[in-house]
Amino acid sequence: MIVQFLKEFWLFGLKQASACLFGAYLLFWILLTKLWYPLDDILYRYDFLLICAILFQAMLLAFRLETWREGLVIAIFHVVATIMEIFKTSESIGAWAYPGESIVRIGNVPLFAGFMYSAVGSYLARVWRLFDFRFTNFPPLPAAFLLTIIIYINFFSHHYWYDLRIPLLIGTIVLFGPTWIYFRNDKVHRHMPLAIGLFLVAIFIWFAENIATYSHIWVYPNQSETWQMVPFSKLIAWYLLMLLSFVLVALLNRPQVYHREDFIISDQL
Numbered sequence: 001m002i003v004q005f006l007k008e009f010w011l012f013g014l015k016q017a018s019a020c021l022f023g024a025y026l027l028f029w030i031l032l033t034k035l036w037y038p039l040d041d042i043l044y045r046y047d048f049l050l051i052c053a054i055l056f057q058a059m060l061l062a063f064r065l066e067t068w069r070e071g072l073v074i075a076i077f078h079v080v081a082t083i084m085e086i087f088k089t090s091e092s093i094g095a096w097a098y099p100g101e102s103i104v105r106i107g108n109v110p111l112f113a114g115f116m117y118s119a120v121g122s123y124l125a126r127v128w129r130l131f132d133f134r135f136t137n138f139p140p141l142p143a144a145f146l147l148t149i150i151i152y153i154n155f156f157s158h159h160y161w162y163d164l165r166i167p168l169l170i171g172t173i174v175l176f177g178p179t180w181i182y183f184r185n186d187k188v189h190r191h192m193p194l195a196i197g198l199f200l201v202a203i204f205i206w207f208a209e210n211i212a213t214y215s216h217i218w219v220y221p222n223q224s225e226t227w228q229m230v231p232f233s234k235l236i237a238w239y240l241l242m243l244l245s246f247v248l249v250a251l252l253n254r255p256q257v258y259h260r261e262d263f264i265i266s267d268q269l
């Protein structure tokens with residue numbers, strides 16, 4: 001029993017590491033260029049990171065670590081997120097800022113920024129395939145898609161109207177609360193509530209955000225003078241954005257929905 005647990009724990013870690021390739025790669029260059037970047041007079045840091053991101057994305061596709069269909073969904077999420085970035089960093093909003101110089105940019109947003117969201121989309125697309133995701137009680141896709149549209153609109157509208165973040169969070173729990181995700185480490189599918197799984201991923205993204213802001217890739221207004229930890233309240237925003245990306249991947253993969261008795265169930269993780 002212990003041997004099987006250790007084996008599955010090891011496989012879980014390996015698969016998660018493989019799914020995080022894009023995000024880990026970007027964090028490596030973000031940290032390295034924070035500590036040492038001698039090319040600023042030749043190539044701005046953001047433009048260098050953009051080149052690194054494009055080359056790695058091309059490598060993932062070339063070596064079939066991502067499929068072209070997954071690449072399309074990741075590209076869509078990239079565009080959706082970049083539009084939000086342009087709005088959030090505009091002079092009238094100023095939710096956060098990119099303090100460095102860059103040549104390849106749209107408004108106040110270096111084009112590299114969209115690839116940080118692509119890393120989230122890449123993770124979800126790859127982890128879905130690597131763990132052979134199955135579901136029980138998955139909500140109808142039209143309802144899930146409508147909820148994510150409202151979530152996306154709220155990222156813009158809350159600057160001018162009421163912030164619906166908490167009601168939307170409750171809406172995600174109502175819609176996805178009954179959903180269980182089944183993932184295969186080795187031979188059998190383990191299971192856990194989907195909402196908890198997405199929240200755990202949001203926590204890891206929050207940690208990555210702290211690394212990125214410490215590395216001065218972008219900064220919030222309260223970090224303009226000295227770095228401070230990103231507030232825990234941002235976890236809700238990342239959870240909602242995670243759900244948006246998850247539904248985009250679900251539209252591609254068409255979730256396989258089963259009844260509990262269809263699985264060989266082992267102890268719940």
